[in-house]
Amino acid sequence: MRYSHKLSDAVHILAYIEIYHDDDLSSTAIAESVESNPGLVRRLMAALRTAGLLATQRGTATPEVTRDPTDISLLDIYRAVETDDNLLHVDDKTNPQCIVGGNIQETLREAYASVQAAAESQMAAITLASLIADIWQRERQKTQS
Amino acid sequence: MRYSHKLSDAVHILAYIEIYHDDDLSSTAIAESVESNPGLVRRLMAALRTAGLLATQRGTATPEVTRDPTDISLLDIYRAVETDDNLLHVDDKTNPQCIVGGNIQETLREAYASVQAAAESQMAAITLASLIADIWQRERQKTQS
DNA sequence: ATTAGTTGTTACTTTAAAGATAACACCTAA
DNA sequence: TTAGGTGTTATCTTTAAAGTAACAACTAAT
Numbered sequence: 001m002r003y004s005h006k007l008s009d010a011v012h013i014l015a016y017i018e019i020y021h022d023d024d025l026s027s028t029a030i031a032e033s034v035e036s037n038p039g040l041v042r043r044l045m046a047a048l049r050t051a052g053l054l055a056t057q058r059g060t061a062t063p064e065v066t067r068d069p070t071d072i073s074l075l076d077i078y079r080a081v082e083t084d085d086n087l088l089h090v091d092d093k094t095n096p097q098c099i100v101g102g103n104i105q106e107t108l109r110e111a112y113a114s115v116q117a118a119a120e121s122q123m124a125a126i127t128l129a130s131l132i133a134d135i136w137q138r139e140r141q142k143t144q145s
Numbered sequence: 146m147r148y149s150h151k152l153s154d155a156v157h158i159l160a161y162i163e164i165y166h167d168d169d170l171s172s173t174a175i176a177e178s179v180e181s182n183p184g185l186v187r188r189l190m191a192a193l194r195t196a197g198l199l200a201t202q203r204g205t206a207t208p209e210v211t212r213d214p215t216d217i218s219l220l221d222i223y224r225a226v227e228t229d230d231n232l233l234h235v236d237d238k239t240n241p242q243c244i245v246g247g248n249i250q251e252t253l254r255e256a257y258a259s260v261q262a263a264a265e266s267q268m269a270a271i272t273l274a275s276l277i278a279d280i281w282q283r284e285r286q287k288t289q290s
Numbered sequence: 291a292t293t294a295g296t297t298g299t300t301a302c303t304t305t306a307a308a309g310a311t312a313a314c315a316c317c318t319a320a
Numbered sequence: 321t322t323a324g325g326t327g328t329t330a331t332c333t334t335t336a337a338a339g340t341a342a343c344a345a346c347t348a349a350t
Binding site: 002003004005007008009011012015016019020032033034035074084086087088089090091093094095098099100101102103104106107108110111114115116117118119121122123126131134135136138139142 | 232280
């Protein structure tokens with residue numbers, strides 16, 4: 001398949017809402033920043049809303065991040081928008097008659113779970129606030145001659 | 146896209162070659178254990194060979210794992226077979242005119258790199274030897290009444 | 291030498307998940 | 321009432337992986 005940009009776009013949306021909170025926050029305006037389309041933006045916003053990270057109102061372009069950005073982790077956003085949380089995938093079609101085929105699925109599931117845990121622990125350590133701060137810092141470095 | 150099973154299948158192949166070293170090691174035999182096809186098996190074996198993990202000989206079904214399994218990590222295998230090593234992917238099409246769109250790519254690249262590092266560090270800690278040992282242990286637990 | 295079986299490689303087809311696009315009911319505010 | 325927004329769903333397109341097939345090149349046995 002294509003590689004998923006959902007996490008990247010979801011972070012983008014949340015950062016946009018925080019940084020441009022006094023401007024146009026319509027899905028169309030956000031889509032222009034993401035260089036995508038309003039439909040995709042609204043679908044991602046729906047996922048963020050379901051996860052309790054975003055509050056929206058039908059008819060009005062007034063989305064609001066519900067929690068303090070210091071209290072929203074990259075992991076929260078990842079889990080909100082990725083339908084399949086797994087970074088690695090076991091081949092679940094192997095020959096059970098064989099010593100390898102009959103046991104490797106469970107063996108790998110356990111191994112992959114430990115890799116997943118390591119990745120998620122790092123994702124939990126990164127907050128939306130720190131990402132927004134980083135965006136601002138890069139912007140400042142650009143504009144200073 | 147489909148989720149990749151390359152890593153899982155590559156581990157399968159290496160474990161199979163180690164466990165069944167005195168039996169038929171043709172790509173056809175291995176493919177039956179993987180429940181896949183010989184072509185795929187040979188393609189993965191080619192990648193493992195390129196990475197220096199496997200030695201093969203044209204015409205004869207006598208593949209050999211080149212290093213001690215205690216010295217081959219899940220990360221080695223991952224890098225051997227995955228064309229794109231990245232677990233997370235930045236959306237590289239964002240509006241540079243926007244504070245968010247113009248900076249989020251670098252911000253996320255840095256964040257994702259730290260997640261990647263955490264995952265890879267865990268992958269490096271898992272050896273082919275430990276995976277094979279786990280397969281054997283599960284097999285033993287099955288057969289003991 | 292011939293033959294049967296294997297590897298290495300490449301080209302093509304199929305599959306599945308993501309993203310693009312569009313449509314429309316419903317809501318809000320002017 | 322109307323203009324413009326959201327929420328949702330359906331359909332098409334794209335793309336990487338996996339499936340399939342073919343065949344030259346190699347090996348070993350007879």
